[in-house]
Amino acid sequence: MDNEFTIDEQPVPFVPGQTILEAAKAAGVYIPHLCFQPDFKRHGGCKLCTVLVNGRTQTACTHKAAVGQEVDVNTPELDAMRRSLVQMLFIEGNHFCPACEKSGACQLQALGYEYEMMSPHFVELYPHREVDASHPDVLLDFNRCILCELCVRASRDVDHKEVFAVAGRGLDAKLIINSPTGKLGDSAFAVTDRAAHVCPVGAIIVKRVGFATAIGERPYDLAQISAEAESCELPEAAK
Amino acid sequence: MSNPGQDKVKVRLATTSLAGCFGCHMSFLDIDERLFELAEIAEFDRSPFTDIKHCGPCDIALIEGGVCNADNVHVVRELRANAKILVAVGACAINGGLPALRNKLDIEDILRRVYRNPVTDEPCVPNSPELPLALDKVYPLNEIVRVDYSLPGCPPSGDAIWKFLTDLILGRMPRLEPSLLHYD
Numbered sequence: 001m002d003n004e005f006t007i008d009e010q011p012v013p014f015v016p017g018q019t020i021l022e023a024a025k026a027a028g029v030y031i032p033h034l035c036f037q038p039d040f041k042r043h044g045g046c047k048l049c050t051v052l053v054n055g056r057t058q059t060a061c062t063h064k065a066a067v068g069q070e071v072d073v074n075t076p077e078l079d080a081m082r083r084s085l086v087q088m089l090f091i092e093g094n095h096f097c098p099a100c101e102k103s104g105a106c107q108l109q110a111l112g113y114e115y116e117m118m119s120p121h122f123v124e125l126y127p128h129r130e131v132d133a134s135h136p137d138v139l140l141d142f143n144r145c146i147l148c149e150l151c152v153r154a155s156r157d158v159d160h161k162e163v164f165a166v167a168g169r170g171l172d173a174k175l176i177i178n179s180p181t182g183k184l185g186d187s188a189f190a191v192t193d194r195a196a197h198v199c200p201v202g203a204i205i206v207k208r209v210g211f212a213t214a215i216g217e218r219p220y221d222l223a224q225i226s227a228e229a230e231s232c233e234l235p236e237a238a239k
Numbered sequence: 240m241s242n243p244g245q246d247k248v249k250v251r252l253a254t255t256s257l258a259g260c261f262g263c264h265m266s267f268l269d270i271d272e273r274l275f276e277l278a279e280i281a282e283f284d285r286s287p288f289t290d291i292k293h294c295g296p297c298d299i300a301l302i303e304g305g306v307c308n309a310d311n312v313h314v315v316r317e318l319r320a321n322a323k324i325l326v327a328v329g330a331c332a333i334n335g336g337l338p339a340l341r342n343k344l345d346i347e348d349i350l351r352r353v354y355r356n357p358v359t360d361e362p363c364v365p366n367s368p369e370l371p372l373a374l375d376k377v378y379p380l381n382e383i384v385r386v387d388y389s390l391p392g393c394p395p396s397g398d399a400i401w402k403f404l405t406d407l408i409l410g411r412m413p414r415l416e417p418s419l420l421h422y423d
Contacts, residue, residue: 097422098393113420119333119389126342
């Protein structure tokens with residue numbers, strides 16, 4: 001077979017132009033990710049999909065598959081790095097799972113489970129961030145934002161509204177809203193927007209549906225996030 | 240510890256609840272009839288189960304809750320000094336949990352708003368020497384003492400506590416299978 005590379009020594013076919021992550025998904029091989037969704041422009045921000053391509057670290061969501069590549073996904077070193085990334089995302093925000101509506105359907109939490117994160121390990125930053133409840137149908141809780149920019153891309157490229165952007169750098173980076181007051185309620189945002197339904201964590205919460213599925217019966221309460229690879233798509237409730 | 244016929248040395252456990260809700264202790268009791276099995280191999284030192292106030296040398300300390308006041312600091316240091324293995328049990332011990340939602344607020348402002356004179360509506364913050372001094376923030380255990388293991392959950396289920404504890408007692412690296420590992 002011509003268009004083939006290996007993931008953890010197993011052959012994986014690809015279509016020219018496909019990234020490693022896309023080819024892996026199509027073949028039912030799980031590579032973890034937070035900022036990637038197939039419908040949106042590649043971002044390469046969260047680094048969870050970091051793999052070794054011929055011994056060099058690359059993000060699988062941006063790196064094109066090529067003939068003969070040897071890709072390592074599941075090594076103890078990469079898994080430890082991914083766990084550290086998840087831990088750093090936890091301490092950078094205010095992630096209190098017991099008080100979060102998204103618990104059980106949150107991909108950050110699910111990756112914590114996947115990589116057996118027993119504690120966030122690092123010193124908590126407890127940043128001060130406000131909640132924006134100004135929109136009638138959607139709540140923004142910046143405490144849980146991981147700056148994956150999925151909402152930025154969905155609003156810009158699919159909804160054509162450019163409601164969201166990330167401003168600032170490093171620890172000062174934050175999600176901002178394109179409206180005269182900076183509040184979501186004064187923006188063009190609507191609950192029917194694609195951007196309202198792409199958040200992998202509990203930062204963009206659609207109001208009045210929070211507990212339609214009970215805690216304990218949600219996708220990642222029932223199956224590990226890596227089981228997604230078998231179905232090649234996200235569980236409905238996690239979208 | 241010289242009961243006739245009892246030649247086995249029992250594992251000594253200490254438990255305490257700091258800035259938590261006692262939910263983890265309630266969950267501990269959810270191991271149900273396995274408590275008898277536990278009683279065969281372990282005994283309790285300082286714990287709400289025994290009402291012993293200060294702990295002596297022990298093998299495993301299970302601590303629920305974060306550190307929110309000066310008394311919590313003394314307790315967690317006492318347990319650290321006496322326990323070979325210290326386990327942070329539950330969300331509050333691990334990242335401050337729900338009590339840590341106050342961390343973004345100023346403690347003086349909170350106290351002055353909550354404690355008011357009912358007649359004059361002036362702030363009257365309690366100031367008895369009996370009361371432990373509140374800390375500026377609620378801290379996870381690992382920011383106050385060295386923590387050997389963390390057992391997440393709010394609370395961790397009885398099954399998770401049993402698995403974790405038996406792993407520790409038997410000298411295995413404690414590990415929770417996916418069905419037992421939850422943060423909520």
